[in-house]
Amino acid sequence: MNVRPARSADLPRLAPLWRAAWLDGHEGHVPQELMDERGPDHFAVHAERHLHTTLVATDPDDRLLGLIILGDDDGEVIQLAVDASARGQGVGGALLKAAENRFRGRHPQTWLAVVPGNTRARRFYEHHGWRDTGPLTYQAPTSTGTVPVPVHRYVKDL
Numbered sequence: 001m002n003v004r005p006a007r008s009a010d011l012p013r014l015a016p017l018w019r020a021a022w023l024d025g026h027e028g029h030v031p032q033e034l035m036d037e038r039g040p041d042h043f044a045v046h047a048e049r050h051l052h053t054t055l056v057a058t059d060p061d062d063r064l065l066g067l068i069i070l071g072d073d074d075g076e077v078i079q080l081a082v083d084a085s086a087r088g089q090g091v092g093g094a095l096l097k098a099a100e101n102r103f104r105g106r107h108p109q110t111w112l113a114v115v116p117g118n119t120r121a122r123r124f125y126e127h128h129g130w131r132d133t134g135p136l137t138y139q140a141p142t143s144t145g146t147v148p149v150p151v152h153r154y155v156k157d158l
Contacts, residue, residue: 103158112125
């Protein structure tokens with residue numbers, strides 16, 4: 001597996017992988033208003049917008065296995081997405097480690113938001129040394145503003 005910065009040539013593959021993983025972890029756990037906003041166009045637009053802060057994991061044939069989108073300004077892991085066929089193979093852990101290494105020395109800690117019902121993700125982050133600092137309301141961006149989403153903030157000291 002290789003972890004590298006995303007490239008423009010990756011864009012056609014980023015959005016579908018991100019959307020599938022996002023739906024898998026959020027469907028039934030976020031307000032319907034947000035679900036309605038998360039069509040294919042949303043992921044295509046945001047994959048391009050965040051391309052410069054996205055890392056990808058690929059196999060030796062350059063098949064996209066996962067992605068991680070970073071908020072360089074504040075140490076946020078905006079999104080971690082792993083293709084369903086690659087889960088349980090260390091892809092998510094490798095992407096998290098790459099993010100932590102990128103933030104180390106620039107931020108005292110890194111953070112991310114997880115919806116309470118996504119128990120698989122919560123266990124995954126805890127397994128990798130992240131801690132739940134409690135609930136908060138995340139203002140998820142939409143085409144017309146934001147949707148308040150109850151989440152738990154996870155942090156990892158760097």
